[in-house]
Amino acid sequence: MQSATLLAGREDGSVMPQADRRTKANSVGRQRLDAALRMIDRLGNLFAFGAAAALALLALHVFFDVLGRAFFNRPLSGTLEMTAYWWMPMLTLLAYAYTEQKQEHIKVTILLDALPMRMRQLVEGSFGILAVALLVALTWFTLIDALESAEIGQTTASSPPVHIWPFKFVAVAGVALLALQVAATTIRYFAGVLPQRAEFDTDADIG
DSSP: OHHHHEEOOTSSSSSEHHHHHHHHHHHHHHHHHHHHHHHHHHHHHHHHHHHHHHHOOOOOOOOHHHHHHHSSOOOOOTTHHHHHIIIHHHHHHHTTTHHTTTTOOOOOOTTTTGOOOOHHHHHHHHHHHHHHHHHHHHHHHHHHHHHHHHTTTTTTTSOOOOHHHHHHHHHHHHHHHHHHHHHHHHHHHHHHSSSSSGGGGOOOOOO
């Protein structure tokens, strides 16, 4: 009876110890989780390229606007509105997830630095759960606002008007990916992967 509970049948008729089955299942689950985390990181990298493209387009837009104003007395119309509602939201919101991936967001860690490493990982992971919940809620409300904006075809009050509703969906995508990236960071804290030991190194010499 004991052997029957500890051993499980294989498809070829042989038996596999139940402990081995658990180990194999855990390994498969770990591989799937690692693949999901890598996919989130790749999406963050892709969005970062989008932010870099927005920065380049912003620079070109302003350059040609200044060029037209200075030499032809014909500045590009809508430059201020496009900068405020197109390029700036793209270059900031699309870069949030990548910044989180690289752990480059500003953090005040005076109290965390005093904790033992494992305790710090658990505390930061717990705060990560709270951050994910808040970001999911923010994504939902941002999506509602974007849908309402799209329904009315929202534009600026300038002349000529500049369409701004499509770029509200950029905000939805940026915040949603940030939520996923923070979730990935939270998992890495609980798994003991973060924080990296290099984060505690300093170039300052004391004494």
